[in-house]
Amino acid sequence: MVPVRKYDQNWLPNWFDDFFDNEWMRKANATAPAINVLVDEQQYEVEVAAPGMTKDDFKIHVDADNNLVIEMEKQQTNTAEGDEKTKARYLRREFSYTKFSQTLILPEDVDKQKIGANVENGVLHITLPKLTPEQKQETLQQIEVK
16 A cells, blocks of 8 residues: 655545556557458458547558558647536546557559548448459550560
8 A cells, every 4th residue: 555645635646646657557558459351252341449539630541562551640638637617637647549550461452542431430441442353454464565
């Protein structure tokens, strides 16, 4: 048990800080969000757990190496301020992903021109439509022999 400091009127916040700031307890925002990848005959779908995130918090693109790059960043200050209505203040506040980036190698049969994304109920959904067999054939480059 942590001894109570005799003349310290703020013993409760200090006790919480002492207990929760130990090195054995890692910060929650150091972990990456969970990712699911589904596949069917027409498409792949990537699902990223993103509670509290909005569409403006995401940047998604295909890089020069044919990778799908998913980045999200939530601009939220971690102050000791609380709720103005109740005059409460936080003893500890860590509700947020601060920054996250994940790179996924795209399969060769993805139609990169039709990739779509939306956020719904705290989950980012990225749809990666597959090329049809006819489209695959069109993408093969024929080289003329001279």
